[in-house]
Amino acid sequence: MSWFQKIIRPKIQRRETRKTVPEGLWSKCPACDEVLYSADLDNNAHVCPKCGYHHRIGARRRLDTFLDEAGRSEIGQTVAPVDTLKFKDSRKYADRMTEAAKATNEKDALVVMEGTVHGVPVVVAAFEFRYMGGSMGSVVGERFVRGVDAAIKGKKAFVCFSASGGARMQEGLLSLMQMAKTSAALTQLSARRQPFISVLTDPTMGGVSASFAMLGDVIVGEPNALIGFAGPRVIEQTVRQTLPEGFQRSEFLVEHGAVDRIIDRREMRRELALLIAQLQRRKSPVLE
Amino acid sequence: MKTTYLDFEQPIAELEAKIESLTEMTESGVDVSGEVTQLRKKSAALSKSIYSKLNAWQISQVARHPQRPYTLDIIAALFTEFEELHGDRAYADDPAIVGGMARFEGAPVMVIGHQKGRDTKERQYRNFGMPRPEGYRKALRLMRLAEKFQVPVLTFIDTPGAYPGIDAEERGQSEAIARNLYVMAELKTPIICTVVGEGGSGGALAIGVGDVVQMLQYATYSVISPEGCASILWKDAGKASMAAEALSITAAKLKPLGLVDQVVPEPLGGAHRDLDMAMENLRQSLRGALSLVGESSLPQLLNRRYERLMSYGKFKESRRA
Secondary structure (H helix, E strand, O other): OOHHHHHOOOOOOOOOOOOOOOOOOEEEOOOOOOEEEHHHHHHOOOEOOOOOOEOOOOHHHHHHHHOOOOOOEEEOOOEEEOOOOOOEOOOEHHHHHHHHHHHHOOOOOEEEEEEEEOOEEEEEEEEOOOOHHHOEOHHHHHHHHHHHHHHHHOOOEEEEEEEEOOEOHHHHHHHHHHHHHHHHHHHHHHHOOOOEEEEEEEEEEHHHHOOHHHHOOEEEEOOOOEEEOOOHHHHHHHHOOOOOOOOOEHHHHHHOOOOOEEOOHHHHHHHHHHHHHHHOOOOOOOOO | OOOOOOHHHHHHHHHHHHHHHHHHHHHOOOOOHHHHHHHHHHHHHHHHHHHHOOOHHHHHHHHOOOOOOOHHHHHHHHOEEEEEOOOOOOOOOOOOEEEEEEEEOOEEEEEEEEOOOOOHHHHHHOHHHOOOHHHHHHHHHHHHHHHHOOOOEEEEEEEOOOOOOHHHHHOOHHHHHHHHHHHHHHOOOOEEEEEEEEEEHHHHHOOOOOOEEEEEOOOEEEOOOHHHHHHHHHOOHHHHHHHHHHHOOEHHHHOOOOOOOEEEOOOOOOHHHOHHHHHHHHHHHHHHHHHHHHOOOHHHHHHHHHHHHHHOOOEEEOOOO
16 A cells, blocks of 8 residues: 555555456367357357367266257166276276266266157267276276167167277276177167267277277267377377378368268257158157 | 297296207217206206296286297198188288188188288288288178188187277278177177287287187287386386286186186297197187087077177176266
């Protein structure tokens, strides 16, 4: 306070503390550097309104943006992980699980729900990437299979949104075998002529990419998602070349014939509802 | 051929070198046969003691031993009339996977396996046993052929993993592996898989789904290489031996988990130390596996294969969500 203010107190008092901006109210788009109001981003399915960059999105949020509000129910939530191998690296698997559960409020990296999309009945699985990099261990495999079984029982289409680094190392070969388990389950869905739509989101790598994710009747990519078998760093170290621009991105996979098409997340509900209805020879869904 | 010794076998190597030089002396007229016999006994005892307590990392060294029998050696030893078939009919032939019709104890079978090379040139040609998509698609084509003509498929697994290259990604490495998993789950003919060396992740599993899965005693089967795991989780590839232990990659660890049906015993020091014995053991286990799958009807077999795949995994079921 200056000497002048000490004599004559200002009529308009300045508030002592500045009103702080609540954390997470604003976020910066990593693609275009635009500062975005978080609520706007959230309302836009976590796609940057400025440049269309698809931010990563959690499993529950994903299901929430995709499914109709009414008539949802979760499948396989009672299945929980165990540390069969008593795996320990620099840290224990058990500790990593506890931490991941705390950070995500999930018990493992896959959430499965039954519901409808524009009235078309579906079973939808979505990966939670923040749970140990969306890695596939026994629980992910089991929940996936239960989802497929529920789809079979309800004569519904099965949709999976992948976001995973691959198989979970901490469960050793049990994780590898989830690739065989999930792929095998799809043979049953297929035998009954029920569609499996695989949506590849950023990132879909390793054991997830090399099993059910590439077995969709229709395979869809989100814009600019990293999709591949081996990670870019591993490839670079092996071949000792710099990788071409856009390598292993959705657009690259479409170009090479590995993915049917790219769909913007904001169009996902509409496009998949129409497509599934066509594949199941249902009448056109009413798009609200 | 001179035996190549691994690091942990150096004490055996030293004894063997001594035996050799003494044997040479005997040939030049000096009789030291008594000592030679003594040393031979000592060497065998030493091998036995070293091999009775191998750790996972040492076992993976044996699995990768440069003299380990590869698929073509196994074919030469156990099969007759091998008619090799090439190519995926779409892009190329991949020398990292070999396959074709052959006879096992007189009966026609389809044989498919990874193939590594012995010398630098051949290793390069075989791409160190790391297949590209066309390799998996060749394998798939041959499996379909076996299904059509109703002959069993025998696969031999020995790969560091599927090739992580730019071209492999461009041609759909993921899809090629995934497709094989899918088709093998429902292929209408018996499939018997044997991990004979390195079972490297998805690249191994892509020819590893079947009715009987067996492993040679010193083979390994893993979700990721110990080096790869160490560099990710320990941030230090030098911790590979710790990773090997943690990952449970040996036959002895995997059988109790129900992931492997049978362990095929190997001679002391590994299959390469006594190829005849190793191949005889393998022959017997394959004979057993074939007669086992022969007992069931095809629907029974497929049903059991499916149930077995569904049983993979360990988790708990809580009452509350």
